[in-house]
Amino acid sequence: MPEGHVIHRLARDLNATFRGVDLEVSSPQGRFASEAALLDAHRIERAEAVGKHLFVFFDAPHPEHVIYIHLGLIGQLKFEDAATAEGQIRLRITDGTTAAHLRGPQWCRLITEEEYAATRAKSGEDPIRTDADPELLWPRVSRSRRSIGSQLMDQKLFAGVGNIYRAETLFRLGICPFLPGNKLTKAQFDSIWLDLVGLMAEGVRTGRIDTVYPEHTPEAMDREPRKDDHGGEVYVYRRAGLPCYLCGTPISHRVMEGRNLFWCDSCQPGE
The missing domain is CATH 3.20.190.10 (MutM-like, N-terminal)
Structure with missing residues:
Protein backbone atom coordinates (compact mmCIF):
# COMPACT_ATOMS: atom_id res chain seq x y z
CA MET A 1 0.00 0.00 0.00
CA SER A 123 -7.81 10.91 10.55
CA GLY A 124 -4.67 11.27 12.61
CA GLU A 125 -1.99 13.92 12.32
CA ASP A 126 -0.24 13.89 8.95
CA PRO A 127 3.49 14.76 9.18
CA ILE A 128 3.46 16.15 5.64
CA ARG A 129 0.63 18.62 6.23
CA THR A 130 1.51 22.07 7.52
CA ASP A 131 -1.66 22.13 9.65
CA ALA A 132 -0.68 18.98 11.58
CA ASP A 133 -0.43 19.41 15.35
CA PRO A 134 1.72 16.78 17.10
CA GLU A 135 0.81 18.27 20.49
CA LEU A 136 -2.70 16.92 19.98
CA LEU A 137 -1.22 13.51 19.26
CA TRP A 138 1.19 13.22 22.18
CA PRO A 139 -1.40 12.68 24.97
CA ARG A 140 -3.03 9.84 23.02
CA VAL A 141 0.31 8.14 22.33
CA SER A 142 1.67 8.57 25.85
CA ARG A 143 -1.44 7.25 27.61
CA SER A 144 -1.48 4.01 25.64
CA ARG A 145 0.12 0.68 26.56
CA ARG A 146 0.33 -0.19 22.87
CA SER A 147 3.85 -0.35 21.51
CA ILE A 148 5.12 2.61 19.54
CA GLY A 149 5.66 0.22 16.62
CA SER A 150 1.94 -0.51 16.64
CA GLN A 151 0.83 3.08 17.15
CA LEU A 152 2.91 4.37 14.24
CA MET A 153 0.82 2.21 11.89
CA ASP A 154 -2.49 3.50 13.26
CA GLN A 155 -3.90 5.93 10.69
CA LYS A 156 -6.07 7.52 13.36
CA LEU A 157 -2.84 8.58 15.07
CA PHE A 158 -0.05 8.97 12.48
CA ALA A 159 -1.83 9.58 9.17
CA GLY A 160 0.16 8.50 6.13
CA VAL A 161 2.89 6.64 7.99
CA GLY A 162 3.38 3.13 6.63
CA ASN A 163 5.57 0.12 7.23
CA ILE A 164 8.75 1.57 5.75
CA TYR A 165 8.64 4.90 7.56
CA ARG A 166 7.69 3.11 10.80
CA ALA A 167 10.71 0.79 10.70
CA GLU A 168 13.21 3.34 9.44
CA THR A 169 12.37 6.19 11.80
CA LEU A 170 12.55 3.94 14.86
CA PHE A 171 15.90 2.58 13.70
CA ARG A 172 17.34 6.03 12.96
CA LEU A 173 16.43 7.11 16.50
CA GLY A 174 17.48 3.89 18.22
CA ILE A 175 14.00 3.30 19.65
CA CYS A 176 12.79 -0.25 20.26
CA PRO A 177 9.54 -0.84 18.31
CA PHE A 178 8.13 -2.77 21.29
CA LEU A 179 8.44 0.17 23.70
CA PRO A 180 4.95 0.94 25.12
CA GLY A 181 3.63 4.41 24.41
CA ASN A 182 3.28 5.11 28.11
CA LYS A 183 7.03 4.56 28.53
CA LEU A 184 8.00 6.75 25.59
CA THR A 185 9.51 10.06 26.64
CA LYS A 186 8.32 13.37 25.23
CA ALA A 187 11.79 13.90 23.78
CA GLN A 188 11.55 10.55 21.96
CA PHE A 189 8.09 11.41 20.65
CA ASP A 190 9.28 14.81 19.41
CA SER A 191 12.23 13.15 17.68
CA ILE A 192 9.95 10.62 15.97
CA TRP A 193 7.66 13.36 14.72
CA LEU A 194 10.47 15.57 13.42
CA ASP A 195 12.16 12.63 11.69
CA LEU A 196 8.90 11.67 9.99
CA VAL A 197 8.34 15.25 8.87
CA GLY A 198 11.78 15.38 7.26
CA LEU A 199 11.76 11.92 5.70
CA MET A 200 8.23 12.16 4.31
CA ALA A 201 8.72 15.65 2.90
CA GLU A 202 11.82 14.37 1.11
CA GLY A 203 9.70 11.48 -0.20
CA VAL A 204 7.28 13.97 -1.74
CA ARG A 205 10.17 15.79 -3.37
CA THR A 206 11.98 12.76 -4.79
CA GLY A 207 9.22 10.18 -5.18
CA ARG A 208 11.13 7.50 -3.27
CA ILE A 209 11.96 6.61 0.31
CA ASP A 210 15.62 7.14 1.21
CA THR A 211 16.43 6.97 4.90
CA VAL A 212 20.19 6.37 5.14
CA TYR A 213 22.61 9.12 6.10
CA PRO A 214 25.32 10.14 3.58
CA GLU A 215 27.93 7.95 5.29
CA HIS A 216 25.77 4.86 4.69
CA THR A 217 24.95 5.26 1.01
CA PRO A 218 26.15 2.55 -1.42
CA GLU A 219 28.90 4.89 -2.67
CA ALA A 220 30.15 5.72 0.83
CA MET A 221 30.12 2.09 1.98
CA ASP A 222 31.28 0.60 -1.33
CA ARG A 223 28.28 -1.73 -1.46
CA GLU A 224 25.66 -2.64 -4.04
CA PRO A 225 22.57 -0.40 -4.24
CA ARG A 226 19.38 -1.79 -2.85
CA LYS A 227 17.29 -3.77 -5.29
CA ASP A 228 13.64 -3.67 -4.26
CA ASP A 229 10.33 -2.75 -5.85
CA HIS A 230 9.92 0.03 -3.30
CA GLY A 231 13.24 1.62 -4.28
CA GLY A 232 15.32 3.84 -2.04
CA GLU A 233 18.12 3.10 0.43
CA VAL A 234 17.00 1.91 3.85
CA TYR A 235 18.52 0.56 7.06
CA VAL A 236 16.24 -2.30 8.13
CA TYR A 237 13.11 -2.55 5.97
CA ARG A 238 13.08 -5.89 4.11
CA ARG A 239 16.66 -6.59 5.24
CA ALA A 240 15.88 -9.48 7.62
CA GLY A 241 19.01 -11.55 8.34
CA LEU A 242 21.34 -9.10 6.63
CA PRO A 243 23.99 -7.25 8.67
CA CYS A 244 23.11 -3.88 10.15
CA TYR A 245 25.04 -1.09 8.44
CA LEU A 246 25.97 0.37 11.82
CA CYS A 247 26.87 -2.62 14.00
CA GLY A 248 26.80 -5.74 11.82
CA THR A 249 24.07 -7.50 13.83
CA PRO A 250 21.62 -9.43 11.61
CA ILE A 251 18.40 -7.48 11.14
CA SER A 252 15.47 -9.00 13.02
CA HIS A 253 11.98 -9.62 11.66
CA ARG A 254 8.61 -10.37 13.21
CA VAL A 255 4.99 -10.06 12.15
CA MET A 256 3.23 -7.42 14.24
CA GLU A 257 -0.53 -7.13 13.83
CA GLY A 258 -0.37 -8.65 10.37
CA ARG A 259 2.46 -6.47 9.08
CA ASN A 260 6.17 -7.25 8.77
CA LEU A 261 8.31 -5.42 11.30
CA PHE A 262 12.09 -5.02 10.93
CA TRP A 263 14.58 -3.76 13.53
CA CYS A 264 18.11 -4.17 14.88
CA ASP A 265 18.36 -5.74 18.34
CA SER A 266 21.67 -4.02 19.06
CA CYS A 267 20.87 -0.52 17.78
CA GLN A 268 17.30 -0.58 19.14
CA PRO A 269 17.62 -2.42 22.47
CA GLY A 270 14.53 -3.18 24.51
CA GLU A 271 14.15 -2.66 28.22
Missing part, protein backbone atom coordinates in the same frame (compact mmCIF):
# COMPACT_ATOMS: atom_id res chain seq x y z
CA PRO A 2 1.44 3.41 -0.93
CA GLU A 3 2.70 5.50 1.96
CA GLY A 4 1.57 9.06 2.53
CA HIS A 5 4.21 10.79 0.44
CA VAL A 6 2.87 9.06 -2.69
CA ILE A 7 -0.63 10.45 -2.13
CA HIS A 8 0.73 13.95 -1.50
CA ARG A 9 2.68 13.78 -4.76
CA LEU A 10 -0.49 12.82 -6.60
CA ALA A 11 -2.38 15.75 -5.07
CA ARG A 12 0.46 18.08 -6.02
CA ASP A 13 0.51 16.82 -9.60
CA LEU A 14 -3.27 17.00 -9.99
CA ASN A 15 -3.16 20.64 -8.89
CA ALA A 16 -0.24 21.48 -11.15
CA THR A 17 -1.69 19.75 -14.23
CA PHE A 18 -5.44 20.31 -14.05
CA ARG A 19 -6.38 23.01 -11.57
CA GLY A 20 -8.53 25.73 -13.11
CA VAL A 21 -8.83 24.00 -16.50
CA ASP A 22 -12.01 22.71 -18.19
CA LEU A 23 -11.84 18.93 -17.94
CA GLU A 24 -13.34 15.78 -19.35
CA VAL A 25 -14.26 13.35 -16.59
CA SER A 26 -15.36 9.82 -17.44
CA SER A 27 -15.24 6.19 -16.33
CA PRO A 28 -14.19 3.99 -19.26
CA GLN A 29 -14.66 0.92 -17.07
CA GLY A 30 -18.18 2.08 -16.25
CA ARG A 31 -18.13 1.58 -12.46
CA PHE A 32 -17.94 5.34 -11.78
CA ALA A 33 -19.87 6.49 -14.85
CA SER A 34 -22.87 8.24 -13.25
CA GLU A 35 -20.64 10.07 -10.75
CA ALA A 36 -18.16 11.11 -13.44
CA ALA A 37 -21.01 12.52 -15.55
CA LEU A 38 -21.82 15.00 -12.76
CA LEU A 39 -18.26 16.37 -12.92
CA ASP A 40 -17.67 16.30 -16.65
CA ALA A 41 -16.89 19.71 -18.21
CA HIS A 42 -16.12 21.18 -14.78
CA ARG A 43 -12.88 22.28 -13.15
CA ILE A 44 -10.79 21.09 -10.23
CA GLU A 45 -10.74 23.61 -7.40
CA ARG A 46 -8.08 21.73 -5.50
CA ALA A 47 -6.69 18.28 -4.81
CA GLU A 48 -5.70 17.44 -1.25
CA ALA A 49 -4.06 14.54 0.56
CA VAL A 50 -4.74 13.52 4.15
CA GLY A 51 -2.62 10.55 5.13
CA LYS A 52 -3.38 7.85 2.59
CA HIS A 53 -6.62 9.50 1.43
CA LEU A 54 -6.85 11.62 -1.73
CA PHE A 55 -9.63 14.19 -2.21
CA VAL A 56 -10.31 16.06 -5.46
CA PHE A 57 -12.70 19.02 -5.18
CA PHE A 58 -14.60 20.12 -8.30
CA ASP A 59 -16.53 23.34 -8.92
CA ALA A 60 -19.62 21.36 -9.96
CA PRO A 61 -22.88 22.72 -8.44
CA HIS A 62 -23.85 19.39 -6.91
CA PRO A 63 -23.75 18.57 -3.19
CA GLU A 64 -21.54 15.60 -4.05
CA HIS A 65 -18.60 17.16 -5.86
CA VAL A 66 -15.58 15.71 -4.05
CA ILE A 67 -13.90 12.59 -5.43
CA TYR A 68 -12.58 10.48 -2.56
CA ILE A 69 -9.90 7.94 -3.54
CA HIS A 70 -8.10 5.30 -1.53
CA LEU A 71 -5.61 3.33 -3.61
CA GLY A 72 -5.43 0.32 -1.30
CA LEU A 73 -2.95 -2.43 -2.09
CA ILE A 74 -3.01 -2.45 -5.89
CA GLY A 75 -4.53 0.88 -6.94
CA GLN A 76 -2.64 3.26 -9.21
CA LEU A 77 -3.22 6.81 -10.39
CA LYS A 78 -0.99 7.55 -13.36
CA PHE A 79 -0.54 10.62 -15.55
CA GLU A 80 -0.41 9.46 -19.16
CA ASP A 81 -0.85 10.72 -22.69
CA ALA A 82 -4.54 11.41 -23.29
CA ALA A 83 -4.48 8.98 -26.22
CA THR A 84 -3.56 6.14 -23.84
CA ALA A 85 -6.49 4.14 -22.52
CA GLU A 86 -5.16 0.72 -21.58
CA GLY A 87 -6.48 -1.45 -18.78
CA GLN A 88 -9.53 -1.15 -16.55
CA ILE A 89 -9.75 2.61 -15.97
CA ARG A 90 -12.14 3.41 -13.12
CA LEU A 91 -11.68 7.18 -13.48
CA ARG A 92 -10.27 9.33 -16.28
CA ILE A 93 -9.60 13.05 -15.88
CA THR A 94 -8.14 14.79 -18.92
CA ASP A 95 -7.56 18.22 -20.41
CA GLY A 96 -7.24 16.67 -23.86
CA THR A 97 -3.46 16.40 -23.69
CA THR A 98 -2.70 14.69 -20.39
CA ALA A 99 -4.92 12.18 -18.62
CA ALA A 100 -4.97 11.00 -15.02
CA HIS A 101 -6.02 7.35 -15.08
CA LEU A 102 -7.17 5.57 -11.93
CA ARG A 103 -6.94 1.78 -11.96
CA GLY A 104 -7.74 -0.79 -9.28
CA PRO A 105 -8.40 1.46 -6.27
CA GLN A 106 -9.74 0.15 -3.00
CA TRP A 107 -12.46 2.71 -3.55
CA CYS A 108 -13.40 5.76 -5.62
CA ARG A 109 -16.44 7.61 -4.30
CA LEU A 110 -18.24 10.87 -4.82
CA ILE A 111 -18.90 12.60 -1.50
CA THR A 112 -20.06 15.90 -0.04
CA GLU A 113 -17.88 18.41 1.78
CA GLU A 114 -19.61 17.38 5.00
CA GLU A 115 -18.53 13.78 4.42
CA TYR A 116 -15.01 15.00 3.65
CA ALA A 117 -14.96 16.89 6.97
CA ALA A 118 -16.11 13.78 8.82
CA THR A 119 -13.30 11.74 7.27
CA ARG A 120 -10.78 14.43 8.17
CA ALA A 121 -12.00 14.38 11.77
CA LYS A 122 -11.31 10.64 12.00
Whole structure:
Protein backbone atom coordinates (compact mmCIF):
# COMPACT_ATOMS: atom_id res chain seq x y z
CA MET A 1 0.00 0.00 0.00
CA PRO A 2 1.44 3.41 -0.93
CA GLU A 3 2.70 5.50 1.96
CA GLY A 4 1.57 9.06 2.53
CA HIS A 5 4.21 10.79 0.44
CA VAL A 6 2.87 9.06 -2.69
CA ILE A 7 -0.63 10.45 -2.13
CA HIS A 8 0.73 13.95 -1.50
CA ARG A 9 2.68 13.78 -4.76
CA LEU A 10 -0.49 12.82 -6.60
CA ALA A 11 -2.38 15.75 -5.07
CA ARG A 12 0.46 18.08 -6.02
CA ASP A 13 0.51 16.82 -9.60
CA LEU A 14 -3.27 17.00 -9.99
CA ASN A 15 -3.16 20.64 -8.89
CA ALA A 16 -0.24 21.48 -11.15
CA THR A 17 -1.69 19.75 -14.23
CA PHE A 18 -5.44 20.31 -14.05
CA ARG A 19 -6.38 23.01 -11.57
CA GLY A 20 -8.53 25.73 -13.11
CA VAL A 21 -8.83 24.00 -16.50
CA ASP A 22 -12.01 22.71 -18.19
CA LEU A 23 -11.84 18.93 -17.94
CA GLU A 24 -13.34 15.78 -19.35
CA VAL A 25 -14.26 13.35 -16.59
CA SER A 26 -15.36 9.82 -17.44
CA SER A 27 -15.24 6.19 -16.33
CA PRO A 28 -14.19 3.99 -19.26
CA GLN A 29 -14.66 0.92 -17.07
CA GLY A 30 -18.18 2.08 -16.25
CA ARG A 31 -18.13 1.58 -12.46
CA PHE A 32 -17.94 5.34 -11.78
CA ALA A 33 -19.87 6.49 -14.85
CA SER A 34 -22.87 8.24 -13.25
CA GLU A 35 -20.64 10.07 -10.75
CA ALA A 36 -18.16 11.11 -13.44
CA ALA A 37 -21.01 12.52 -15.55
CA LEU A 38 -21.82 15.00 -12.76
CA LEU A 39 -18.26 16.37 -12.92
CA ASP A 40 -17.67 16.30 -16.65
CA ALA A 41 -16.89 19.71 -18.21
CA HIS A 42 -16.12 21.18 -14.78
CA ARG A 43 -12.88 22.28 -13.15
CA ILE A 44 -10.79 21.09 -10.23
CA GLU A 45 -10.74 23.61 -7.40
CA ARG A 46 -8.08 21.73 -5.50
CA ALA A 47 -6.69 18.28 -4.81
CA GLU A 48 -5.70 17.44 -1.25
CA ALA A 49 -4.06 14.54 0.56
CA VAL A 50 -4.74 13.52 4.15
CA GLY A 51 -2.62 10.55 5.13
CA LYS A 52 -3.38 7.85 2.59
CA HIS A 53 -6.62 9.50 1.43
CA LEU A 54 -6.85 11.62 -1.73
CA PHE A 55 -9.63 14.19 -2.21
CA VAL A 56 -10.31 16.06 -5.46
CA PHE A 57 -12.70 19.02 -5.18
CA PHE A 58 -14.60 20.12 -8.30
CA ASP A 59 -16.53 23.34 -8.92
CA ALA A 60 -19.62 21.36 -9.96
CA PRO A 61 -22.88 22.72 -8.44
CA HIS A 62 -23.85 19.39 -6.91
CA PRO A 63 -23.75 18.57 -3.19
CA GLU A 64 -21.54 15.60 -4.05
CA HIS A 65 -18.60 17.16 -5.86
CA VAL A 66 -15.58 15.71 -4.05
CA ILE A 67 -13.90 12.59 -5.43
CA TYR A 68 -12.58 10.48 -2.56
CA ILE A 69 -9.90 7.94 -3.54
CA HIS A 70 -8.10 5.30 -1.53
CA LEU A 71 -5.61 3.33 -3.61
CA GLY A 72 -5.43 0.32 -1.30
CA LEU A 73 -2.95 -2.43 -2.09
CA ILE A 74 -3.01 -2.45 -5.89
CA GLY A 75 -4.53 0.88 -6.94
CA GLN A 76 -2.64 3.26 -9.21
CA LEU A 77 -3.22 6.81 -10.39
CA LYS A 78 -0.99 7.55 -13.36
CA PHE A 79 -0.54 10.62 -15.55
CA GLU A 80 -0.41 9.46 -19.16
CA ASP A 81 -0.85 10.72 -22.69
CA ALA A 82 -4.54 11.41 -23.29
CA ALA A 83 -4.48 8.98 -26.22
CA THR A 84 -3.56 6.14 -23.84
CA ALA A 85 -6.49 4.14 -22.52
CA GLU A 86 -5.16 0.72 -21.58
CA GLY A 87 -6.48 -1.45 -18.78
CA GLN A 88 -9.53 -1.15 -16.55
CA ILE A 89 -9.75 2.61 -15.97
CA ARG A 90 -12.14 3.41 -13.12
CA LEU A 91 -11.68 7.18 -13.48
CA ARG A 92 -10.27 9.33 -16.28
CA ILE A 93 -9.60 13.05 -15.88
CA THR A 94 -8.14 14.79 -18.92
CA ASP A 95 -7.56 18.22 -20.41
CA GLY A 96 -7.24 16.67 -23.86
CA THR A 97 -3.46 16.40 -23.69
CA THR A 98 -2.70 14.69 -20.39
CA ALA A 99 -4.92 12.18 -18.62
CA ALA A 100 -4.97 11.00 -15.02
CA HIS A 101 -6.02 7.35 -15.08
CA LEU A 102 -7.17 5.57 -11.93
CA ARG A 103 -6.94 1.78 -11.96
CA GLY A 104 -7.74 -0.79 -9.28
CA PRO A 105 -8.40 1.46 -6.27
CA GLN A 106 -9.74 0.15 -3.00
CA TRP A 107 -12.46 2.71 -3.55
CA CYS A 108 -13.40 5.76 -5.62
CA ARG A 109 -16.44 7.61 -4.30
CA LEU A 110 -18.24 10.87 -4.82
CA ILE A 111 -18.90 12.60 -1.50
CA THR A 112 -20.06 15.90 -0.04
CA GLU A 113 -17.88 18.41 1.78
CA GLU A 114 -19.61 17.38 5.00
CA GLU A 115 -18.53 13.78 4.42
CA TYR A 116 -15.01 15.00 3.65
CA ALA A 117 -14.96 16.89 6.97
CA ALA A 118 -16.11 13.78 8.82
CA THR A 119 -13.30 11.74 7.27
CA ARG A 120 -10.78 14.43 8.17
CA ALA A 121 -12.00 14.38 11.77
CA LYS A 122 -11.31 10.64 12.00
CA SER A 123 -7.81 10.91 10.55
CA GLY A 124 -4.67 11.27 12.61
CA GLU A 125 -1.99 13.92 12.32
CA ASP A 126 -0.24 13.89 8.95
CA PRO A 127 3.49 14.76 9.18
CA ILE A 128 3.46 16.15 5.64
CA ARG A 129 0.63 18.62 6.23
CA THR A 130 1.51 22.07 7.52
CA ASP A 131 -1.66 22.13 9.65
CA ALA A 132 -0.68 18.98 11.58
CA ASP A 133 -0.43 19.41 15.35
CA PRO A 134 1.72 16.78 17.10
CA GLU A 135 0.81 18.27 20.49
CA LEU A 136 -2.70 16.92 19.98
CA LEU A 137 -1.22 13.51 19.26
CA TRP A 138 1.19 13.22 22.18
CA PRO A 139 -1.40 12.68 24.97
CA ARG A 140 -3.03 9.84 23.02
CA VAL A 141 0.31 8.14 22.33
CA SER A 142 1.67 8.57 25.85
CA ARG A 143 -1.44 7.25 27.61
CA SER A 144 -1.48 4.01 25.64
CA ARG A 145 0.12 0.68 26.56
CA ARG A 146 0.33 -0.19 22.87
CA SER A 147 3.85 -0.35 21.51
CA ILE A 148 5.12 2.61 19.54
CA GLY A 149 5.66 0.22 16.62
CA SER A 150 1.94 -0.51 16.64
CA GLN A 151 0.83 3.08 17.15
CA LEU A 152 2.91 4.37 14.24
CA MET A 153 0.82 2.21 11.89
CA ASP A 154 -2.49 3.50 13.26
CA GLN A 155 -3.90 5.93 10.69
CA LYS A 156 -6.07 7.52 13.36
CA LEU A 157 -2.84 8.58 15.07
CA PHE A 158 -0.05 8.97 12.48
CA ALA A 159 -1.83 9.58 9.17
CA GLY A 160 0.16 8.50 6.13
CA VAL A 161 2.89 6.64 7.99
CA GLY A 162 3.38 3.13 6.63
CA ASN A 163 5.57 0.12 7.23
CA ILE A 164 8.75 1.57 5.75
CA TYR A 165 8.64 4.90 7.56
CA ARG A 166 7.69 3.11 10.80
CA ALA A 167 10.71 0.79 10.70
CA GLU A 168 13.21 3.34 9.44
CA THR A 169 12.37 6.19 11.80
CA LEU A 170 12.55 3.94 14.86
CA PHE A 171 15.90 2.58 13.70
CA ARG A 172 17.34 6.03 12.96
CA LEU A 173 16.43 7.11 16.50
CA GLY A 174 17.48 3.89 18.22
CA ILE A 175 14.00 3.30 19.65
CA CYS A 176 12.79 -0.25 20.26
CA PRO A 177 9.54 -0.84 18.31
CA PHE A 178 8.13 -2.77 21.29
CA LEU A 179 8.44 0.17 23.70
CA PRO A 180 4.95 0.94 25.12
CA GLY A 181 3.63 4.41 24.41
CA ASN A 182 3.28 5.11 28.11
CA LYS A 183 7.03 4.56 28.53
CA LEU A 184 8.00 6.75 25.59
CA THR A 185 9.51 10.06 26.64
CA LYS A 186 8.32 13.37 25.23
CA ALA A 187 11.79 13.90 23.78
CA GLN A 188 11.55 10.55 21.96
CA PHE A 189 8.09 11.41 20.65
CA ASP A 190 9.28 14.81 19.41
CA SER A 191 12.23 13.15 17.68
CA ILE A 192 9.95 10.62 15.97
CA TRP A 193 7.66 13.36 14.72
CA LEU A 194 10.47 15.57 13.42
CA ASP A 195 12.16 12.63 11.69
CA LEU A 196 8.90 11.67 9.99
CA VAL A 197 8.34 15.25 8.87
CA GLY A 198 11.78 15.38 7.26
CA LEU A 199 11.76 11.92 5.70
CA MET A 200 8.23 12.16 4.31
CA ALA A 201 8.72 15.65 2.90
CA GLU A 202 11.82 14.37 1.11
CA GLY A 203 9.70 11.48 -0.20
CA VAL A 204 7.28 13.97 -1.74
CA ARG A 205 10.17 15.79 -3.37
CA THR A 206 11.98 12.76 -4.79
CA GLY A 207 9.22 10.18 -5.18
CA ARG A 208 11.13 7.50 -3.27
CA ILE A 209 11.96 6.61 0.31
CA ASP A 210 15.62 7.14 1.21
CA THR A 211 16.43 6.97 4.90
CA VAL A 212 20.19 6.37 5.14
CA TYR A 213 22.61 9.12 6.10
CA PRO A 214 25.32 10.14 3.58
CA GLU A 215 27.93 7.95 5.29
CA HIS A 216 25.77 4.86 4.69
CA THR A 217 24.95 5.26 1.01
CA PRO A 218 26.15 2.55 -1.42
CA GLU A 219 28.90 4.89 -2.67
CA ALA A 220 30.15 5.72 0.83
CA MET A 221 30.12 2.09 1.98
CA ASP A 222 31.28 0.60 -1.33
CA ARG A 223 28.28 -1.73 -1.46
CA GLU A 224 25.66 -2.64 -4.04
CA PRO A 225 22.57 -0.40 -4.24
CA ARG A 226 19.38 -1.79 -2.85
CA LYS A 227 17.29 -3.77 -5.29
CA ASP A 228 13.64 -3.67 -4.26
CA ASP A 229 10.33 -2.75 -5.85
CA HIS A 230 9.92 0.03 -3.30
CA GLY A 231 13.24 1.62 -4.28
CA GLY A 232 15.32 3.84 -2.04
CA GLU A 233 18.12 3.10 0.43
CA VAL A 234 17.00 1.91 3.85
CA TYR A 235 18.52 0.56 7.06
CA VAL A 236 16.24 -2.30 8.13
CA TYR A 237 13.11 -2.55 5.97
CA ARG A 238 13.08 -5.89 4.11
CA ARG A 239 16.66 -6.59 5.24
CA ALA A 240 15.88 -9.48 7.62
CA GLY A 241 19.01 -11.55 8.34
CA LEU A 242 21.34 -9.10 6.63
CA PRO A 243 23.99 -7.25 8.67
CA CYS A 244 23.11 -3.88 10.15
CA TYR A 245 25.04 -1.09 8.44
CA LEU A 246 25.97 0.37 11.82
CA CYS A 247 26.87 -2.62 14.00
CA GLY A 248 26.80 -5.74 11.82
CA THR A 249 24.07 -7.50 13.83
CA PRO A 250 21.62 -9.43 11.61
CA ILE A 251 18.40 -7.48 11.14
CA SER A 252 15.47 -9.00 13.02
CA HIS A 253 11.98 -9.62 11.66
CA ARG A 254 8.61 -10.37 13.21
CA VAL A 255 4.99 -10.06 12.15
CA MET A 256 3.23 -7.42 14.24
CA GLU A 257 -0.53 -7.13 13.83
CA GLY A 258 -0.37 -8.65 10.37
CA ARG A 259 2.46 -6.47 9.08
CA ASN A 260 6.17 -7.25 8.77
CA LEU A 261 8.31 -5.42 11.30
CA PHE A 262 12.09 -5.02 10.93
CA TRP A 263 14.58 -3.76 13.53
CA CYS A 264 18.11 -4.17 14.88
CA ASP A 265 18.36 -5.74 18.34
CA SER A 266 21.67 -4.02 19.06
CA CYS A 267 20.87 -0.52 17.78
CA GLN A 268 17.30 -0.58 19.14
CA PRO A 269 17.62 -2.42 22.47
CA GLY A 270 14.53 -3.18 24.51
CA GLU A 271 14.15 -2.66 28.22
